[in-house]
Amino acid sequence: xxxxxxxxxxxxxxxxxxxxxxxxxxxxxxxxxxxxxxxxxxxxxxxxxxxxxxxxxxxxxxxxxxxxxxxxxxxxxxxxxxxxxxxxxxxxxxxxxxxxxxxxxxxxxxxxxxxxxxxxxxxxxxxxxxxxxxxxxxxxxxxxxxxxxxxxxxxxxxxxxxxxxxxxxxxxxxxxxxxxxxxxxxxxxxxxxxxxxxxxxxxxxxxxxxxxxxxxxxxxxxxxxxxxxxxxxxxxxxxxxxxxxxxxxxxxxxxxxxxxxxxxxxxxxxxxxxxxxxxxxxxxxxxxxxxxxxxxxxxxxxxxxxxxxxxxxxxxxxxxxxxxxxxxxxxxxxxxxxxxxxxxxxxxxxxxxxxxxxxxxxxxxxxxxxxxxxxxxxxxxxxxxxxxxxxxxxxxxxxxxxxxxxxxxxxxxxxxxxxxxxxxxxxxxxxxxxxxxxxxxxxxxxxxxxxxxxxxxxxxxxxxxxxxxxxxxxxxxxxxxxxxxxxxxxxxxxxxxxxxxxxxxxxxxx
Numbered sequence: 001x002x003x004x005x006x007x008x009x010x011x012x013x014x015x016x017x018x019x020x021x022x023x024x025x026x027x028x029x030x031x032x033x034x035x036x037x038x039x040x041x042x043x044x045x046x047x048x049x050x051x052x053x054x055x056x057x058x059x060x061x062x063x064x065x066x067x068x069x070x071x072x073x074x075x076x077x078x079x080x081x082x083x084x085x086x087x088x089x090x091x092x093x094x095x096x097x098x099x100x101x102x103x104x105x106x107x108x109x110x111x112x113x114x115x116x117x118x119x120x121x122x123x124x125x126x127x128x129x130x131x132x133x134x135x136x137x138x139x140x141x142x143x144x145x146x147x148x149x150x151x152x153x154x155x156x157x158x159x160x161x162x163x164x165x166x167x168x169x170x171x172x173x174x175x176x177x178x179x180x181x182x183x184x185x186x187x188x189x190x191x192x193x194x195x196x197x198x199x200x201x202x203x204x205x206x207x208x209x210x211x212x213x214x215x216x217x218x219x220x221x222x223x224x225x226x227x228x229x230x231x232x233x234x235x236x237x238x239x240x241x242x243x244x245x246x247x248x249x250x251x252x253x254x255x256x257x258x259x260x261x262x263x264x265x266x267x268x269x270x271x272x273x274x275x276x277x278x279x280x281x282x283x284x285x286x287x288x289x290x291x292x293x294x295x296x297x298x299x300x301x302x303x304x305x306x307x308x309x310x311x312x313x314x315x316x317x318x319x320x321x322x323x324x325x326x327x328x329x330x331x332x333x334x335x336x337x338x339x340x341x342x343x344x345x346x347x348x349x350x351x352x353x354x355x356x357x358x359x360x361x362x363x364x365x366x367x368x369x370x371x372x373x374x375x376x377x378x379x380x381x382x383x384x385x386x387x388x389x390x391x392x393x394x395x396x397x398x399x400x401x402x403x404x405x406x407x408x409x410x411x412x413x414x415x416x417x418x419x420x421x422x423x424x425x426x427x428x429x430x431x432x433x434x435x436x437x438x439x440x441x442x443x444x445x446x447x448x449x450x451x452x453x454x455x456x457x458x459x460x461x462x463x464x465x466x467x468x469x470x471x472x473x474x475x476x477x478x479x480x481x482x483x484x485x486x487x488x489x490x491x492x493x494x495x496x497x498x499x500x501x502x503x504x505x506x507x508x509x510x
Contacts, residue, residue: 001025003090006103006132007083008123009075012289012336013250015126019069020080020104022087027063033084035068038076038288047078047108048085055112055160060092074334076288079117082106082136085159086166097166102134103127104162112159116140118258122250124148136162143262144253146178147246180242180263191232194405196225198398203229205389205500207411210236211418212479213433214472215322215344215384217307219503220391221358226347230303233345234269235408237300238419248299251338255291268300268342274309282317284329289336294321297342307348308376315381318344322384325436341436344385348377360393386435386472388503418482434479439471446474452494459498473497 005020031045052059066084068075083104089095105123107115120141127135128151135153137145142155152174156162164170193203202218206229209216218226240248248264258264272281272293279285283292294302304310321327325341351370355361365373382388422433425445431437437445448456460470476497477489484493 001091001093003087003099005083005087005090005099007080007105008103008127009073009077009079010119010123010254011073011334012338013122013254015123015130016073017127017130018073018075018080018083020083020087021067021069022084022091023065023067024060024088024091025063025065029061029063031064031066033066033068035066035071036074037068037080038074040078041068041075041080044078044081044084044108047081047110048088050110051081051108051112051159052085052089054110055158055163057089057160057163058092058094060088062092064088064091077117077119078107078115079105079119079123081108082114082159082162086162089163095163095166097168099166101132102136102166103132104136106136106138106156108159114138114140114156114158114162118256119254120144121148121246121253121258124151124153125246125250136165141262142175143178143260144249144258145262146175147180147249147263149177178262180245181265191228192235192408193229193232193411194407196228196232196405197401198394199225199229199391202226202389202391203406203411205387206233207236207415208476208479208483208496208500209343209345209387210238211415211483212386212422212476213343213435214386214476214479215435216346216387216389217382217385217503218345218347218389218391219350220347221349221361221393222354224391224393226391227305230301230305230345230347231269232408233301233303233343234267236412236415237267238412238416240265240267240299244299247339251291251295251298255296257296268297269303270294270297270300270342271303271305274304274306276310276314278311278314278317281314282321282327282329283336283338284331289329289331289334291338292327294318294327294340294342295338298339300342301345302342304344304346307346308373312376312378316378319381319384322381343435346385350374350390357390358392382503383466383468384472386476387500389500390503414483417485418479421482421485434475434482437475437478442471442474446478446489448474448489448494452489452491455491455494455498459494459501463498463501465501469501473501476500 002023007018007020009016009018086104107117116138121144133151139155139157145153154172165172220226252258252264270293281293321340326337327340328337350356351365352373353364356363477493480493480496481489
């Protein structure tokens with residue numbers, strides 16, 4: 001007898017329908033799984049066999065052939081244990097229920113318990129979009145599944161519960177839809193802009209960067225507050241909407257980094273060590289293609305501290321995702337595209353000793369040392385960083401001052417106001433921030449008067465800017481105008497935006 005059960009595999013964040021076909025026929029006892037399974041899927045034979053026996057169910061002593069169709073799609077992971085077990089029980093006559101409209105996902109323990117799996121959220125959403133409305137998944141994935149609307153999801157603790165539910169002996173209750181509540185940023189309690197003494201220009205630049213989703217680089221001596229500024233960034237990021245939370249949760253679900261709440265409620269802040277490899281940053285792997293740090297930072301911030309200390313090839317791999325907002329990873333097992341739209345926040349010293357240009361300490365580096373150190377950051381990568389700010393050491397009087405600094409909450413209100421303007425501006429498009437504007441949007445929303453055009457032309461020629469740098473100046477100026485609630489870009493907005501490009505201009509001169 002042949003039985004068919006529906007399951008789903010993942011290719012990146014996209015679900016692929018997989019039909020588990022099981023044939024139980026007379027002959028010498030044998031158990032084969034075909035359909036391009038990986039090692040984990042092949043090993044499911046012993047897990048399924050033991051789980052069925054230890055659930056007080058009959059395992060057929062016949063010739064068993066399991067086919068995972070379509071055969072050209074590679075099947076990976078342990079999520080096929082449950083559908084294989086159900087299809088085997090159906091084919092052997094132990095289970096009589098109709099299963100055509102139900103999707104099964106789950107890993108089986110030897111005693112029949114269901115263990116949680118990764119990638120439940122994107123798999124269920126993909127299946128729902130294909131018309132499936134009933135799902136059975138492990139109990140420990142219930143919170144994750146509770147945020148999917150328009151479906152019935154049943155969460156079982158073991159194989160016996162699934163069989164009893166399908167047979168009608170003991171029906172499980174569908175998971176209730178969980179309301180989405182915006183999370184409180186952990187960074188707001190740990191790091192706040194009011195902790196940063198002085199550095200008015202740097203804090204203003206960070207506000208502009210967050211308001212428009214722009215990449216930012218802090219350059220300054222050790223102890224000037226670069227890292228503290230970066231770590232305070234989550235405290236002024238806009239709250240997430242439910243649609244954004246789902247998209248971000250998909251990535252973390254596939255990566256297996258999803259928390260107990262079942263959904264990501266706060267914007268990611270990823271800070272990989274400078275020894276991180278290209279694969280760990282961009283994603284990949286020998287067998288399956290997993291998302292890297294830049295995808296895990298999607299919708300949030302990727303913080304690279306001490307930027308020149310990272311491997312040069314690793315940094316160069318950032319160029320394409322910074323431009324396109326996605327990362328395409330090609331391996332022998334296939335090609336996968338992950339979202340990678342993040343705000344890059346980086347910091348670096350101006351020289352090996354860290355004191356070049358400081359008014360507080362003397363630099364001991366030779367010109368060649370400084371040149372080699374700065375050359376670790378390539379011109380094309382630097383060109384993609386919209387805002388580049390040079391900071392100096394903090395004055396002692398500022399450090400011990402009891403005057404109240406502006407809090408993150410106050411700055412966030414202004415940034416949120418600018419983000420709301422951009423959300424309304426791009427309501428009919430696929431982008432949400434000024435930093436994401438293409439050439440078409442830049443021409444439409446960054447129109448300049450004759451006077452402003454002369455300012456940009458002078459800066460373009462004097463600073464020897466690239467066409468990309470000019471475009472990014474216009475985008476930053478548009479954000480500054482939004483913060484000031486101005487409909488048009490004014491000269492003062494352009495002057496401030498241009499001032500954020502002076503570091504790369506100095507690089508060219510040196």
